[in-house]
Amino acid sequence: MMNLKDELKGLKSVAVSGHIRPDGDCVGSTMAVYLYLRKNMPDIDTHIYLEKPADIFDVIKDIDKIEPAEDVDREFDAFICIDCSKDRLGAAEKIFDKAKKTINIDHHITNSGDGDVNYIDADASSASELVYDVLDKDKLDIEIAKALYIGIIHDTGVLQYSCVSPKTLVTTSELIKYGFDFPALIHSTFYEKTYLQSQILGRALLESFLMLDGKVSVSCVDRKMMEFYQVEPYDLDGIVNQLRYIRGVEVSIFMYQLATMEYKVSLRAGGKVDVSKIAAKFGGGGHIRAAGCTMRGSFYDAVNNIAAEIEAQLK
Ligand code: AMP
Ligand code: MN
Ligand code: MN
Numbered sequence: 109m110m111n112l113k114d115e116l117k118g119l120k121s122v123a124v125s126g127h128i129r130p131d132g133d134c135v136g137s138t139m140a141v142y143l144y145l146r147k148n149m150p151d152i153d154t155h156i157y158l159e160k161p162a163d164i165f166d167v168i169k170d171i172d173k174i175e176p177a178e179d180v181d182r183e184f185d186a187f188i189c190i191d192c193s194k195d196r197l198g199a200a201e202k203i204f205d206k207a208k209k210t211i212n213i214d215h216h217i218t219n220s221g222d223g224d225v226n227y228i229d230a231d232a233s234s235a236s237e238l239v240y241d242v243l244d245k246d247k248l249d250i251e252i253a254k255a256l257y258i259g260i261i262h263d264t265g266v267l268q269y270s271c272v273s274p275k276t277l278v279t280t281s282e283l284i285k286y287g288f289d290f291p292a293l294i295h296s297t298f299y300e301k302t303y304l305q306s307q308i309l310g311r312a313l314l315e316s317f318l319m320l321d322g323k324v325s326v327s328c329v330d331r332k333m334m335e336f337y338q339v340e341p342y343d344l345d346g347i348v349n350q351l352r353y354i355r356g357v358e359v360s361i362f363m364y365q366l367a368t369m370e371y372k373v374s375l376r377a378g379g380k381v382d383v384s385k386i387a388a389k390f391g392g393g394g395h396i397r398a399a400g401c402t403m404r405g406s407f408y409d410a411v412n413n414i415a416a417e418i419e420a421q422l423k
């Protein structure tokens with residue numbers, strides 16, 4: 109197994125980053141590595157590059173140290189890419205390409221490893237669980253533990269999805285020993301929604317429809333609706349899960365509009381259909397039960413193309 113400290117020994121500069129539109133696992137895992145390096149390897153000039161995370165992650169220490177990658181033109185001794193393959197880094201991809209050494213830590217089944225050094229395990233619940241593996245346990249603290257805990261909680265739906273293993277629970281158990289207020293973290297970062305977030309969830313459910321004998325649920329939020337409710341993409345988190353909780357539904361499809369004829373697609377499945385394969389077919393990726401991609405064309409074309417793939421797998 110990789111040990112992060114050994115990989116970075118003697119280096120002067122390190123960049124840490126994760127995927128575009130960072131989710132809880134991405135923010136938690138990258139921030140944990142950032143905090144760990146600042147605390148334990150203070151001689152390294154460590155930077156963290158991400159798109160601005162949602163306000164709910166303000167509970168993570170030093171979250172304000174996150175920098176945008178857009179204008180960075182620098183050669184780092186090492187680049188650590190977490191929770192994605194290099195092609196989902198967005199503006200940070202160019203920093204990855206310039207770095208002398210690249211490290212990739214990820215749990216996506218569609219990632220075969222883009223780094224000079226890779227720690228990829230598609231059976232892991234989250235990138236945060238893998239980050240815990242590569243850190244020295246006696247060099248953690250409550251803030252690092254909290255960041256990793258948030259990451260695990262978010263990618264496992266509070267320890268309920270099938271990606272949870274005995275190891276996930278052992279890791280989580282070690283993390284809560286640090287004594288942070290975990291019920292408060294679960295509430296404020298996972299369950300709590302603003303009024304507008306709740307309203308758009310309701311609207312998306314009202315306007316949803318079923319396909320393939322009720323095995324597929326579909327909903328979409330367009331730009332006009334997002335402007336009306338004054339919401340950003342991260343305000344739509346959780347809608348795709350709610351669509352999957354409908355009895356009889358095997359796969360839920362949720363889309364929101366990125367631009368004219370361009371949609372971000374989220375897929376969730378109950379186990380009978382591998383949505384990572386479907387997302388990969390349309391240029392995206394993910395996990396067997398949770399995957400995503402971006403599609404061009406009309407909403408109905410996108411739905412029909414995905415539904416055809418689901419139908420083929422259900423046969
Ligand atoms: P989402 O539906 O965006 O919450 O994503 C579900 C899962 O699929 C997450 O693990 C994402 O990291 C992954 N995923 C989403 N979009 C993509 C994409 N375009 N390429 C690769 N993986 C993706
Ligand atoms: Mn992620
Ligand atoms: Mn993840």
